[in-house]
Amino acid sequence: MNSPTAAASPGDSTPHAGTAMPAPGTKRRGTLRTLFANRTLLLMCLPAIVFFLIFSYLPMPGLYLAFVKYNYSDGIFKSPFVGWDNFRFLVITGDLWRLTFNTIAYNVMFILLGNALQIAVAILLNELRNKWFKKISQSLMFLPYFISFVLIGLIAYNILSYDYGLLNGFLKMIGADPVKTYSNPHLWPFIIVVTYLWQSTGYGSIIYFAAVMGLDSEIVEAAEIDGANAIQRIRYIVLPWLKPTFIILLLFSLGGVLRGNFGLFFNLVGANNSALYATTDIIETYVFRSLMTNFNFPMGSAVSLYQSVFGFCVVLSANWLVKRMSPDNSLF
Amino acid sequence: MSAPRTAIRVDGATLLVRTIGYGFIGAFALICLLPFLLVVGTSLTSESSIARHGFNLWPRVFSTFAYKIVFENPDLIIGSYWVTIGITVVGTAVGLFIVAMTGYALQRPDFHYRNRISFFIYFTTLFTGGLVPYFLLINQYLALKDNYLAVLLPGLLSPFLIIMMKSFVRSIPHAITESAKIDGAGDFTIFLRLILPMTTPALATIGLFIAIGYWNEWYNAMLFLSPDMKYRTLQLFLYGVVTSADFVKNSSAASNVDLRDLPLESMKMATAVVATGPVILLYPFVQRFFIKGITVGAVKG
Numbered sequence: 124m125n126s127p128t129a130a131a132s133p134g135d136s137t138p139h140a141g142t143a144m145p146a147p148g149t150k151r152r153g154t155l156r157t158l159f160a161n162r163t164l165l166l167m168c169l170p171a172i173v174f175f176l177i178f179s180y181l182p183m184p185g186l187y188l189a190f191v192k193y194n195y196s197d198g199i200f201k202s203p204f205v206g207w208d209n210f211r212f213l214v215i216t217g218d219l220w221r222l223t224f225n226t227i228a229y230n231v232m233f234i235l236l237g238n239a240l241q242i243a244v245a246i247l248l249n250e251l252r253n254k255w256f257k258k259i260s261q262s263l264m265f266l267p268y269f270i271s272f273v274l275i276g277l278i279a280y281n282i283l284s285y286d287y288g289l290l291n292g293f294l295k296m297i298g299a300d301p302v303k304t305y306s307n308p309h310l311w312p313f314i315i316v317v318t319y320l321w322q323s324t325g326y327g328s329i330i331y332f333a334a335v336m337g338l339d340s341e342i343v344e345a346a347e348i349d350g351a352n353a354i355q356r357i358r359y360i361v362l363p364w365l366k367p368t369f370i371i372l373l374l375f376s377l378g379g380v381l382r383g384n385f386g387l388f389f390n391l392v393g394a395n396n397s398a399l400y401a402t403t404d405i406i407e408t409y410v411f412r413s414l415m416t417n418f419n420f421p422m423g424s425a426v427s428l429y430q431s432v433f434g435f436c437v438v439l440s441a442n443w444l445v446k447r448m449s450p451d452n453s454l455f
Numbered sequence: 456m457s458a459p460r461t462a463i464r465v466d467g468a469t470l471l472v473r474t475i476g477y478g479f480i481g482a483f484a485l486i487c488l489l490p491f492l493l494v495v496g497t498s499l500t501s502e503s504s505i506a507r508h509g510f511n512l513w514p515r516v517f518s519t520f521a522y523k524i525v526f527e528n529p530d531l532i533i534g535s536y537w538v539t540i541g542i543t544v545v546g547t548a549v550g551l552f553i554v555a556m557t558g559y560a561l562q563r564p565d566f567h568y569r570n571r572i573s574f575f576i577y578f579t580t581l582f583t584g585g586l587v588p589y590f591l592l593i594n595q596y597l598a599l600k601d602n603y604l605a606v607l608l609p610g611l612l613s614p615f616l617i618i619m620m621k622s623f624v625r626s627i628p629h630a631i632t633e634s635a636k637i638d639g640a641g642d643f644t645i646f647l648r649l650i651l652p653m654t655t656p657a658l659a660t661i662g663l664f665i666a667i668g669y670w671n672e673w674y675n676a677m678l679f680l681s682p683d684m685k686y687r688t689l690q691l692f693l694y695g696v697v698t699s700a701d702f703v704k705n706s707s708a709a710s711n712v713d714l715r716d717l718p719l720e721s722m723k724m725a726t727a728v729v730a731t732g733p734v735i736l737l738y739p740f741v742q743r744f745f746i747k748g749i750t751v752g753a754v755k756g
Contacts, residue, residue, distance in 0.1 A: 161566060163641060164568075167556045167560040167643060168557050168560050168568075168572050171553055171572075172572065172575065174608075175575065175576055179583065181584075181592055182584030183582070184588075185591060186585065188588065199591070243479070244479075247476035250472050251476050256481075258743075260484035263487045265742055266738065266742075267487050268667075269742075270671065271673060271690040271693075272671070272673070273691075274693065274727055277723060281490065281510050281724075282510075284509075286509070287720060288510060289493065289510050291509065292509040352466045355468070379580075386674060394698075410585060411586060414587050415678075420587050424588065431583055434581070
């Protein structure tokens, strides 16, 4: 049932930007007509809209918990309002500062070292000529991404356990003193960053490797004919080519700079190893404990609200920066 | 000045890069493999040898005792396997369809609301309600406690995958959609008949992403499936074995082995092998597909 106004483009009832001029009428009729013309595509998006509405938007009002003294009988919205008291508590105890510092410091290390390693692996992989070697090593590097954090925690235990671990076995063999890893907080930043790199480099490098493969081979061949060697090719062609990918990935990860990798920390450190909190407690593990161990819902929500608001500001500033540097790559 | 193209001469700098490449990539690949061998090796080592020498890549005293005990009472493992398989199959099929459909619609240049809906979805990565309200919502308000849906539903889609699908679809010329419309095809028919068959590499990649997520699921299972449930997900079962003493007592009772003689350490590893083994075996076939899918998408885009 096409409207007669769409006679210019036969059979096409969808208004293209700038082509279909709305017939003289009220604005509301225009909106309805647009809705109707887009109905199928809208319906196609409906499951996703409902999904995010329920699982992402519906919990948001629950952040009101951050401002109450929660009790079960009154529920979230009828518990007594206490204003900023929960936040004050978090600041006075120093928890907020420790969580912020740990979360950001770990993420910065993850992002910087992770991307550097991923780019290095992708570029080097591209330089290799032995197809067989390339395939097998790529598969092996990708393997850790496929396994669960539970297994990663077990593997770490295999290596770090005081009594049986590979590390202490090695230390004893060379006559050194064994290390009590699970009670020494100073070792953990290193352990966690290395584990993260071990797990994610293969996966992350695939995105970069795909980008390198997307490079027009004619450009590379032209450079080779002109006598460019591998280092020059990498420096002047491949790296600049990867820059937009890097910026997008960086921005994506910057948005999550306050978002911790719960699975990694939880399975490596254990649920309640308070001896290591100083260096391993991040926002996610704190919120998790406030939910499952201490049942202090307001405190957990206060930290989550702080995390979301602060994180949101970080993304906006990062996006503003990128927009100024190269507008094409900005997110919005 | 320039050498003829046919010459297979490699200059010093290129040779250097290649040498570093083989050394670095080879070493890294080995480091990624060794921990798995360590788990397998330990699972096959006798407990007394572990007590004396610790964990080893190669078992000093070979023993399959740990596996014997794990398989003496396989009910829990098999049940957890079925739960995980069921959730993975259903979740991947449903999630993949929704992701593909949404990604296609949001990529249509003539879709009036595409920017608004894209932002609606993307915003969820910027601002979240956090764990506590999320937990209360699913546990109390949706009443999905001890319901497998609490594990299945949250894993269906993610903004990341929808964005990925969008960039895959972007490589298909819009003219295809337009000519199909001229021939009188509806939007959903175009998606189902034309776009889906053209995006199989993308679908494989995205489907694998979803499937891996489900297979390795322990987080939502830990939050919403209480220990009262006999069968939870496979990885949560492994987590229980690794961390809880209850499991150990149960298996000692079931297998008539004295608690002191139970091979605790090798049993953890044996369970890990049983819970992960099939995926690792499947991995060589799956990953080739996976890497290809991502690569094709990037080349086209």
